[in-house]
Each structure stands twice: as structure tokens, then as C-alpha cells.
Amino acid sequence: MNCTKGEAKRLTVPRDLAEQCWDDLDFLGWRDPQAPDRAYLVTELDGRPVGVQLRSSGVSSWQMRRSMCSVCVTTHTGGVSLMVAPRSGKAGQQGNSVGVYMCSDLACSLYVRGKKDAGIGARLHESLTLEEKVQRTVANLAAFIAKVTA
Numbered sequence: 001m002n003c004t005k006g007e008a009k010r011l012t013v014p015r016d017l018a019e020q021c022w023d024d025l026d027f028l029g030w031r032d033p034q035a036p037d038r039a040y041l042v043t044e045l046d047g048r049p050v051g052v053q054l055r056s057s058g059v060s061s062w063q064m065r066r067s068m069c070s071v072c073v074t075t076h077t078g079g080v081s082l083m084v085a086p087r088s089g090k091a092g093q094q095g096n097s098v099g100v101y102m103c104s105d106l107a108c109s110l111y112v113r114g115k116k117d118a119g120i121g122a123r124l125h126e127s128l129t130l131e132e133k134v135q136r137t138v139a140n141l142a143a144f145i146a147k148v149t150a
């Protein structure tokens with residue numbers, strides 16, 4: 001949604017697509033192995049695949065503190081990055097962007113499902129069912145993408 005055709009052509013797609021646990025993924029997120037400050041995420045919105053490119057800043061001191069992913073609500077020590085997405089269309093050309101604090105490894109779907117562990121105290125004790133947590137993650141992500149494409 002927010003990169004040029006040239007950028008889309010050059011981006012590195014993960015090689016292990018066939019081995020991903022698609023059933024456990026609300027979105028596919030990866031970092032560009034050629035340029036680790038770049039990340040991409042692809043999800044399905046209204047039955048359509050939607051992709052967004054992100055930039056993450058280098059590791060700085062605040063990232064080593066405990067912070068919470070605003071997509072999946074997992075708390076990490078040093079595992080949350082500020083991801084910045086240029087807005088799509090004219091707004092992006094004018095340099096506007098949208099930021100989100102997010103799991104650095106973009107594995108939100110797996111943290112929500114308990115398939116990946118972010119350590120003690122990473123998950124709040126909540127009365128929500130897994131399905132509700134998944135729905136919340138999807139809604140948070142959709143809200144972010146809506147800001148990128150607004």
C-alpha cells in the first residue's frame with residue numbers, strides 16, 4: 001500500500017513461506033534480510049491481501065526497557081520496536097508517516113497464541129478467550145493499516 005512499484009519489486013520475500021504455520025498467523029511479518037531496518041507485513045483485510053512496508057529505528061536505550069506491543073499487547077524487555085510506515089499516496093510523498101510500537105520480530109500472532117514465549121510477565125492475565133485476543137490483535141492491526149492508508 002505504501003511503497004513504489006520499484007520498491008515492491010526489490011523487496012526480499014521470505015524463502016520459508018511453505019513452512020509458515022499459516023493457521024496460526026493473523027498476518028505475515030518479516031524483516032528484510034538485506035536491510036534489517038526494513039520490515040514488511042501482509043495481512044488480509046476485507047478478503048483482500050494488504051501489504052505495508054515499515055522502517056524500524058536501530059536499537060536504542062529505551063528499547064531495552066519493558067515495553068508493550070500495541071498490536072498484540074505482549075510485554076517484552078527489549079523486544080518492542082517503533083515501526084514507522086510511510087503513509088500511502090500523496091501524504092506519504094509529502095513525508096507523512098504513522099508509527100506503531102510493535103514486537104520487533106513481528107511474531108504477534110504467535111505470542112497471542114502462546115506459541116512463542118516472551119518471558120515471565122509477558123502476557124497480562126486477562127479473562128478474554130484466545131479468540132477474543134486474536135480478534136483484538138486483528139483489530140489493532142487493521143486500525144494501524146487504516147491510518148497508513150487514510
Ligand SMILES: [Zn+2]
Binds near residue numbers: 108111
Ligand atoms: Zn506484538
